[in-house]
Amino acid sequence: MPTSADTLTEARRLRDLFAAKGAEVVKADVLQPAGTLLDLYGEDIRARAYLTSDPLRGEMVLRPDFTVPVVQMHMETHADPARYTYAGKVFRKQETDETRANEYVQVGYEVFDGQNPAGADAEVFAAIAEGLADLPVRAATGDIGVLMAAVRGLRTTEARKAALLRHIWRPGRFRALMKRFGSGQVTPARAALLAADDPFTDAGADIGLRSRGEVEARIDALRADAAAAPIAAEEIALIDAILGLRETAPNVLSALRDIAVDMPAIGDAVSGMDARLDALTAQGVDVSTLEFEGSYGRTSLEYYDGFVFGFYATDRPDHPPVATGGRYDALTAHLGQGRAVPAVGGVIRPDLALGIRAC
Numbered sequence: 001m002p003t004s005a006d007t008l009t010e011a012r013r014l015r016d017l018f019a020a021k022g023a024e025v026v027k028a029d030v031l032q033p034a035g036t037l038l039d040l041y042g043e044d045i046r047a048r049a050y051l052t053s054d055p056l057r058g059e060m061v062l063r064p065d066f067t068v069p070v071v072q073m074h075m076e077t078h079a080d081p082a083r084y085t086y087a088g089k090v091f092r093k094q095e096t097d098e099t100r101a102n103e104y105v106q107v108g109y110e111v112f113d114g115q116n117p118a119g120a121d122a123e124v125f126a127a128i129a130e131g132l133a134d135l136p137v138r139a140a141t142g143d144i145g146v147l148m149a150a151v152r153g154l155r156t157t158e159a160r161k162a163a164l165l166r167h168i169w170r171p172g173r174f175r176a177l178m179k180r181f182g183s184g185q186v187t188p189a190r191a192a193l194l195a196a197d198d199p200f201t202d203a204g205a206d207i208g209l210r211s212r213g214e215v216e217a218r219i220d221a222l223r224a225d226a227a228a229a230p231i232a233a234e235e236i237a238l239i240d241a242i243l244g245l246r247e248t249a250p251n252v253l254s255a256l257r258d259i260a261v262d263m264p265a266i267g268d269a270v271s272g273m274d275a276r277l278d279a280l281t282a283q284g285v286d287v288s289t290l291e292f293e294g295s296y297g298r299t300s301l302e303y304y305d306g307f308v309f310g311f312y313a314t315d316r317p318d319h320p321p322v323a324t325g326g327r328y329d330a331l332t333a334h335l336g337q338g339r340a341v342p343a344v345g346g347v348i349r350p351d352l353a354l355g356i357r358a359c
Contacts, residue, residue, distance in 0.1 A: 065347070075332065084108075105349065121344050124346050137322060140291045143306060303328040304326035309324070322353050324346065
């Protein structure tokens with residue numbers, strides 16, 4: 001699908017704006033190895049990305065975003081600190097809404113700097129806001145790190161905490177797990193399986209891809225989970241309170257400080273948010289009116305693990321966000337084979353920016 005000349009001009013303007021802030025202009029191949037994305041997100045990515053098979057290179061994917069290839073490039077250079085900007089098309093399947101574009105231009109600004117994470121968060125947010133300065137947009141923010149810290153602090157098994165952390169970006173599944181872990185109930189079918197002295201009795205010949213040892217290990221894990229005490233109702237209520245927060249950032253910070261009294265595990269994340277608000281203020285952002293949602297960012301690609309944000313047209317709530325971004329420290333550790341570099345970035349869709357400007 002051809003891209004309009006106006007969109008390309010706006011993309012160049014934004015890229016040059018970020019380059020003027022010290023960002024290196026980089027490019028990424030349109031065709032990317034699919035293995036990395038499948039390792040990161042599992043088979044779910046097949047529903048969102050265009051995959052193809054190459055006789056020599058194996059399974060490939062049309063670039064669904066720039067973050068993963070930019071992180072891979074950065075981890076190979078060992079530069080620290082570093083800033084990057086880019087502009088180009090990304091490709092996303094749209095299975096339920098034919099009005100949404102399946103290919104569009106993204107312009108991004110990425111900062112890799114572990115010296116001052118709060119300052120880097122504020123820098124990226126302010127840079128994206130500057131790129132949209134002439135548009136009637138509102139900003140929404142959140143912090144996945146607060147929720148992750150709360151889950152890690154639950155008084156339950158490590159296996160249960162790992163399951164909840166894995167499904168943070170799937171709100172429905174996360175809620176179902178919280179309900180099950182809090183009730184202590186086991187389905188009749190699972191109870192019968194777990195109660196059997198030898199679940200393989202009369203099972204017949206081994207079939208499928210899993211070995212008997214893998215099945216036995218899974219049954220042992222299910223038995224351990226069934227024997228675990230339910231998550232306390234008070235802790236579930238605290239998680240619900242975090243997810244239900246929706247107010248200005250200073251008011252949310254105050255509420256989180258109160259929650260931290262009963263859930264000390266979120267203390268460091270709350271302190272990080274406090275430092276971020278100070279850094280945003282230093283960047284000229286009016287945090288007194290900045291929106292914060294406890295559940296914001298949970299339906300995005302699964303690499304954000306800290307500060308998250310988005311910009312939306314103030315008079316078109318039906319439109320997708322014109323810009324999004326956030327912190328993704330864990331992604332750098334995954335792609336860097338254990339070597340983590342704190343990182344935060346944001347992207348703007350110039351076509352949506354032009355649409356808002358034209359209204």
